Amino acid sequence: xxxxxxxxxxxxxxxxxxxxxxxxxxxxxxxxxxxxxxxxxxxxxxxxxxxxxxxxxxxxxxxxxxxxxxxxxxxxxxxxxxxxxxxxxxxxxxxxxxxxxxxxxxxxxxxxxxxxxxxxxxxxxxxxxxxxxxxxxxxxxxxxxxxxxxxxxxxxxxxxxxxxxxxxxxxxxxxxxxxxxxxxxxxxxxxxxxxxxxxxxxxxxxxxxxxxxxxxxxxxxxxxxxxxxxxxxxxxxxxxxxxxxx
Amino acid sequence: xxxxxxxxxxxxxxxxxxxxxxxxxxxxxxxxxxxxxxxxxxxxxxxxxxxxxxxxxxxxxxxxxxxxxxxxxxxxxxxxxxxxxxxxxxxxxxxxxxxxxxxxxxxxxxxxxxxxxxxxxxxxxxxxxxxxxxxxxxxxxxxxxxxxxxxxxxxxxxxxxxxxxxxxxxxxxxxxxxxxxxxxxxxxxxxxxxxxxxxx
Numbered sequence: 001x002x003x004x005x006x007x008x009x010x011x012x013x014x015x016x017x018x019x020x021x022x023x024x025x026x027x028x029x030x031x032x033x034x035x036x037x038x039x040x041x042x043x044x045x046x047x048x049x050x051x052x053x054x055x056x057x058x059x060x061x062x063x064x065x066x067x068x069x070x071x072x073x074x075x076x077x078x079x080x081x082x083x084x085x086x087x088x089x090x091x092x093x094x095x096x097x098x099x100x101x102x103x104x105x106x107x108x109x110x111x112x113x114x115x116x117x118x119x120x121x122x123x124x125x126x127x128x129x130x131x132x133x134x135x136x137x138x139x140x141x142x143x144x145x146x147x148x149x150x151x152x153x154x155x156x157x158x159x160x161x162x163x164x165x166x167x168x169x170x171x172x173x174x175x176x177x178x179x180x181x182x183x184x185x186x187x188x189x190x191x192x193x194x195x196x197x198x199x200x201x202x203x204x205x206x207x208x209x210x211x212x213x214x215x216x217x218x219x220x221x222x223x224x225x226x227x228x229x230x231x232x233x234x235x236x237x238x239x240x241x242x243x244x245x246x
Numbered sequence: 247x248x249x250x251x252x253x254x255x256x257x258x259x260x261x262x263x264x265x266x267x268x269x270x271x272x273x274x275x276x277x278x279x280x281x282x283x284x285x286x287x288x289x290x291x292x293x294x295x296x297x298x299x300x301x302x303x304x305x306x307x308x309x310x311x312x313x314x315x316x317x318x319x320x321x322x323x324x325x326x327x328x329x330x331x332x333x334x335x336x337x338x339x340x341x342x343x344x345x346x347x348x349x350x351x352x353x354x355x356x357x358x359x360x361x362x363x364x365x366x367x368x369x370x371x372x373x374x375x376x377x378x379x380x381x382x383x384x385x386x387x388x389x390x391x392x393x394x395x396x397x398x399x400x401x402x403x404x405x406x407x408x409x410x411x412x413x414x415x416x417x418x419x420x421x422x423x424x425x426x427x428x429x430x431x432x433x434x435x436x437x438x439x440x441x442x443x444x445x446x
Contacts, residue, residue, distance in 0.1 A: 005405045006383045010294040014308050019286055022315055026279030029319045 073113050073124045074131040082109075096146050097159050103139040104167045110135040111171055114193055115178055118186040125189040133196040139167070140199050168200035268327035275323040282322060286315055289335055295406050296339050299387050300398045301346070310346060314339045333417050336399075344395060389439035397432035400425055 069081035086106050093099040110132040117128035146152060146160055175194050182190055267288075273281035290311065297310040317338050325334060390398050396418065403414045415425045 005299070005386055005401075007295055007406055008298045008304075008307075008383060009291055010308065010311065014311075015290055018290070018308075018312050018315060019283060021312070022286060022319055023279050023283060025316070026282055026319060027277075030274065030277040030279060030282070030323070 073117050073121060073128060074110075075124050075127040096142075096149070096152070097156055097163070100139075100142055100146065100160050100163050103135070103142050104163050107132070107135040107139045107167060108170065111174055111193075114189075115174060118178060118182045118189060122183070122186055125186060129189045129192050129196075132193055136196045136199055139164075164200060168197070171197040171200065264327075264330055267331035271322055271325045271327065271331055275325065282319060285331060289332055290315070292332060292407065293335055293339055296336060296399075296402055297343060298383070299390050299402045299406060300343050300395070302387070302391070306346075310339065310342050313342045313346075317342065336403075336417055340395070340399060347395075385440060386436070389436050392439055393432055393435055396420075397428055397435070400428050401432050401436070404429060 065078065065081055066085075069078040069085070072078040072082055086102070086109070090099060090102050090106075093102050110128070114125070114128040114132045117124040143160060143164055146156070175190065175197055179187075179190055179194075267285065270281045270285050274285065293314050294307055294311045297314070298304070298307040301307050301310055314335060318335060321338070325331070329337075390401065393401070399418060400414055403409045403417060404411075409417070411422050411425050411429070415422045418425065420428070
């Protein structure tokens with residue numbers, strides 16, 4: 001065998017015909033196809049592509065976990081995620097009033113979870129009640145802290161009072177409604193929740209949101225005779241005391 | 247085996263050519279047909295030679311060459327210049343040849359039933375046979391059909407294109423020593439398959 005093989009060449013006619021065919025098909029074959037990658041302007045082979053893909057998967061996972069956490073009840077595995085997100089939101093609050101609003105929203109969430117637990121998952125009710133109590137306690141503690149803080153303006157106190165009033169009215173309305181519809185075995189948990197919600201009442205927080213003033217000889221409001229036809233003073237709804245439960 | 251007259255110890259393309267190829271491929275990938283045309287002019291002969299010894303006849307070599315460039319045209323937006331353009335074309339050609347042989351194998355299976363119906367079918371004369379019988383290239387090509395695809399590829403790159411072992415090892419993705427071993431066994435097989443070695 002010799003040291004080389006013949007080097008065949010393609011026919012010129014073949015080469016010309018194939019070139020013409022390729023040039024005719026090129027406009028269609030080379031037409032740009034829009035892909036996800038071209039939309040995000042990441043070139044082929046860019047190291048950003050895998051990074052982008054990993055980030056996209058991460059976002060999907062977080063979104064999925066976030067959805068699961070949002071639907072969770074106290075005691076569920078994903079409940080920790082929800083409270084972690086709330087803690088983050090609290091940490092990002094820039095001032096005391098915003099912080100108070102966040103805590104109020106957290107208490108709202110716990111109340112919503114308690115409602116769901118009492119109506120659909122009674123076994124989760126004790127944990128949900130404890131979480132609700134803790135959220136209300138934290139909220140009232142923040143109100144106390146704001147009151148005791150030196151230099152708190154009157155505007156801020158008024159704003160904070162509005163937040164507490166709104167929370168109280170909402171919670172009482174929810175609990176009133178729940179009392180009518182909750183099953184008998186949920187009533188005990190509901191009563192405890194009611195006791196926690198009572199901590200938001202002005203009667204239980206007499207000076208919580210008022211600027212301490214020097215004592216003056218002013219007749220006490222409660223000493224005034226109340227008339228049944230008059231609306232409650234201060235716009236505060238009156239609440240019928242609950243009958244004592246065994 | 248002495249020094250090859252058409253031996254090329256350097257890479258299939260120089261680094262400057264490689265950069266030029268990459269730039270042309272990028273332009274083609276963006277839709278410039280003429281940039282692809284330049285690449286075609288540059289490599290059509292090499293692709294044809296690569297396929298020539300691995301198929302049965304010139305017509306098939308032309309078919310495969312056409313298929314290679316058609317596939318390259320469609321795939322060029324995905325071409326990554328980390329790989330030399332010629333090596334990329336060789337890879338497309340390798341796949342095209344494998345696909346073709348698979349298709350032919352399945353066709354043979356179908357014609358086996360025909361053979362049962364027509365017992366003398368194997369005696370039908372191949373129209374190319376007489377035409378190409380006297381050609382050295384044809385004899386070698388027929389013998390090479392008996393080799394494995396990798397043996398065929400290495401022999402073509404070594405004895406048709408004249409690349410050295412190091413270059414071939416990069417083109418086929420094998421180590422130097424492996425390429426030498428495959429080449430050695432392929433040559434021995436070829437010597438046994440080609441009756442009149444001295445004529446080659």
